[in-house]
Amino acid sequence: WPKAALADVGISGSLQTMSPEQARGELLDRRTDVYALGVILYEILTGERPFAWRSLADAAEPRALPTSPRACAPHRDIADEFEAICLRCLAPARDDRFSGAGAVSVAVENALTGSRRRQQAAEFAAEGAAARARMESLAKERARLEQQRAQLEESIKPWDGEAQKQ
Numbered sequence: 492w493p494k495a496a497l498a499d500v501g502i503s504g505s506l507q508t509m510s511p512e513q514a515r516g517e518l519l520d521r522r523t524d525v526y527a528l529g530v531i532l533y534e535i536l537t538g539e540r541p542f543a544w545r546s547l548a549d550a551a552e553p554r555a556l557p558t559s560p561r562a563c564a565p566h567r568d569i570a571d572e573f574e575a576i577c578l579r580c581l582a583p584a585r586d587d588r589f590s591g592a593g594a595v596s597v598a599v600e601n602a603l604t605g606s607r608r609r610q611q612a613a614e615f616a617a618e619g620a621a622a623r624a625r626m627e628s629l630a631k632e633r634a635r636l637e638q639q640r641a642q643l644e645e646s647i648k649p650w651d652g653e654a655q656k657q
Contacts, residue, residue, distance in 0.1 A: 529580025
């Protein structure tokens with residue numbers, strides 16, 4: 492449906508980003524925009540549209556959530572938090588969506604903070620593993636050197652005994 496055809500029936504917006512309540516001609520609120528944001532986020536995460544509406548009736552029908560972003564794009568590394576945010580934005584019932592863009596923003600910031608913390612934790616763990624490996628290497632080197640010293644001391648003992656006899 493081109494935008495002009497939608498306007499002819501008193502509905503404005505793009506069919507692909509239209510919420511179910513918008514397609515039904517109901518009163519709209521911030522959660523309608525959250526739905527459109529969810530469509531855009533889904534496309535960003537997957538490279539695909541969550542739905543392929545062919546008519547206004549398709550968009551107006553109550554429906555389930557789209558295929559999860561990770562299932563749609565398994566080759567992409569989509570964090571759990573971002574998938575959850577996206578799917579919550581796309582909830583068919585507006586009461587199940589975020590209350591507005593501010594709530595989405597907070598969720599995204601929390602997800603980014605969590606991702607940063609996980610990345611830092613992974614970096615610390617890698618540094619810790621490297622330090623542990625270096626310590627093990629140094630401990631082996633120390634043991635080898637102590638064994639070498641003990642062998643040298645053993646080889647010197649008989650000599651010391653003979654030197655005292657003379």
